[in-house]
Amino acid sequence: MSESTAKSGFSFKKLTHMKLFLPIVCLIAVLLSNLIKTPDFFKIAINNGVLYGYIIDVINRASELVILAVGMTLVTAASGGQDISVGAVMAVAAAVACQILSGGEVSTTVFANPYALAVIAALIVATLCGCLNGFLVANLNIQPMVATLILFTAGRGIAQLVTNGQITYVRVDAYQILGSYFPGNPIPAPIFAALAVVIIAYVILKKTTLGLYIECVGINSRAARLVGLNSTKIKFITYVICGFLAGVAGLVASSRIYSADANNVGLNLEMDAILAVALGGNLLGGGKFTLAGSIIGAYTIQALTTTLYAWNVSSDQLPVYKAVVVVIIVIFQSPVFQKWAKGLGKRRTAVPSAAAKGGAVK
Numbered sequence: 001m002s003e004s005t006a007k008s009g010f011s012f013k014k015l016t017h018m019k020l021f022l023p024i025v026c027l028i029a030v031l032l033s034n035l036i037k038t039p040d041f042f043k044i045a046i047n048n049g050v051l052y053g054y055i056i057d058v059i060n061r062a063s064e065l066v067i068l069a070v071g072m073t074l075v076t077a078a079s080g081g082q083d084i085s086v087g088a089v090m091a092v093a094a095a096v097a098c099q100i101l102s103g104g105e106v107s108t109t110v111f112a113n114p115y116a117l118a119v120i121a122a123l124i125v126a127t128l129c130g131c132l133n134g135f136l137v138a139n140l141n142i143q144p145m146v147a148t149l150i151l152f153t154a155g156r157g158i159a160q161l162v163t164n165g166q167i168t169y170v171r172v173d174a175y176q177i178l179g180s181y182f183p184g185n186p187i188p189a190p191i192f193a194a195l196a197v198v199i200i201a202y203v204i205l206k207k208t209t210l211g212l213y214i215e216c217v218g219i220n221s222r223a224a225r226l227v228g229l230n231s232t233k234i235k236f237i238t239y240v241i242c243g244f245l246a247g248v249a250g251l252v253a254s255s256r257i258y259s260a261d262a263n264n265v266g267l268n269l270e271m272d273a274i275l276a277v278a279l280g281g282n283l284l285g286g287g288k289f290t291l292a293g294s295i296i297g298a299y300t301i302q303a304l305t306t307t308l309y310a311w312n313v314s315s316d317q318l319p320v321y322k323a324v325v326v327v328i329i330v331i332f333q334s335p336v337f338q339k340w341a342k343g344l345g346k347r348r349t350a351v352p353s354a355a356a357k358g359g360a361v362k
Contacts (some may be wrong), residue, residue: 019281022332023296026279030303030325031055038310051186054306062302063190064090064249064266067197068273069294071242073282077218078238079137080286081144082274086246088155089129090266093250095159097122098168098260107169115174123247129155130243131236138235152270159262169259179255190252197245198295205291214238218286272301275326301326 034041034054044053068086075083100121103112129151136147182189205211213234216224221231246266253265278284279300280293301322308321331337 071245077289085151087266089246090250093247094254126247134236134239
């Protein structure tokens with residue numbers, strides 16, 4: 001074997017062992033599968049001054065999921081559990097914002113109160129929801145799935161109480177901007193919202209010690225406490241961040257439909273957020289995490305959803321096909337399967353080597 005071949009083989013082996021290799025491969029596979037049914041899937045055009053195309057729709061529609069995936073990654077890494085209330089918190093934030101802007105009316109064409117007041121109030125309420133979850137998990141040591149089940153169950157009821165059981169419409173162009181387009185900009189505004197969240201989260205996690213602290217607490221909470229880390233506080237902070245980001249996602253989702261629909265805003269997105277974390281190669285038991293992997297996982301899930309719709313799969317059948325594909329992807333990424341595949345590769349390499357040695361002895 002030549003030196004160049006050895007180097008290229010080593011590089012490929014190193015590439016396949018990178019943590020983001022499988023998530024990226026899965027995303028590419030899902031995207032390329034669209035070419036079977038939709039040859040112009042990657043075609044991007046500009047109509048009426050804005051970008052159009054399937055790939056733009058995937059990136060745009062995944063924005064709320066990307067925002068949720070960031071918060072879910074931190075919660076999972078620190079507590080070894082998931083926040084299943086984020087979808088309901090989205091609905092609560094949307095309800096608060098629309099109720100303030102409409103002044104209590106079912107529908108309005110002008111703001112009854114300042115837009116900034118509605119946004120701040122919605123984010124404060126969402127953050128308080130995160131504080132409740134964080135208190136139950138970090139301070140009372142309740143299992144995350146059980147603790148967040150409270151708001152998962154009651155959250156949409158709270159949103160209904162805020163809106164008096166009605167769908168509140170805010171038919172004001174300024175409110176719809178966050179879910180559509182900024183004036184004179186062809187790129188959908190939700191993409192900028194998701195990008196801003198990702199950049200801010202990356203800077204905070206990489207430029208401060210928060211990311212390292214979260215990993216330490218997630219790996220071994222007791223050991224982290226012994227070295228001086230406040231495990232309770234760190235877990236609490238992750239749930240607060242998750243609640244805040246759910247509020248941001250709720251504002252984006254509400255702006256898309258210029259209303260607060262407590263029954264549908266954020267519906268089932270908590271499950272997609274958890275799957276995004278898993279597809280990104282993160283351990284759901286906590287510890288080390290990769291934010292980039294979760295973001296890739298979010299786009300993979302949205303790409304899969306868009307693909308199934310393009311293949312004329314009805315909305316009621318969508319979860320079945322989606323679950324099958326996700327199970328396959330998760331199996332490929334599981335440590336057990338990877339260990340088995342690695343052992344199989346070693347056995348295949350060992351057989352020719354043994355045969356070669358036998359021939360040399362003869």
